[in-house]
Amino acid sequence: MPKKQPQPHRKEAPPTSPEDEPQELMTELALGSDGLVYVNAEHLSAEQCEGRRMFQGYAMKPGEAKRAAEAMHRIAFNITAEARTAYPKSKGTH
Numbered sequence: 001m002p003k004k005q006p007q008p009h010r011k012e013a014p015p016t017s018p019e020d021e022p023q024e025l026m027t028e029l030a031l032g033s034d035g036l037v038y039v040n041a042e043h044l045s046a047e048q049c050e051g052r053r054m055f056q057g058y059a060m061k062p063g064e065a066k067r068a069a070e071a072m073h074r075i076a077f078n079i080t081a082e083a084r085t086a087y088p089k090s091k092g093t094h
Contacts, residue, residue, distance in 0.1 A: 030057050
């Protein structure tokens with residue numbers, strides 16, 4: 001009779017109620033030059049849209065996308081530097 005290989009122990013996720021489940025994250029978004037993050041309005045009801053600023057945009061051309069990626073890289077670096085200054089004793093998630 002062949003020996004069974006030990007199976008790794010898996011923790012089962014605790015049961016959650018519908019109220020505790022995370023809401024779906026909208027992945028279609030745009031970063032506005034006003035510093036706001038905009039989402040695709042198709043995911044929102046008319047009530048949810050009321051009182052919000054509206055953004056209308058188009059897909060970027062390759063050169064525009066390259067400049068935007070460079071700007072986001074710079075922004076991410078600045079956020080990291082600021083976070084390290086604000087929380088110098090943070091050890092991260094290693």
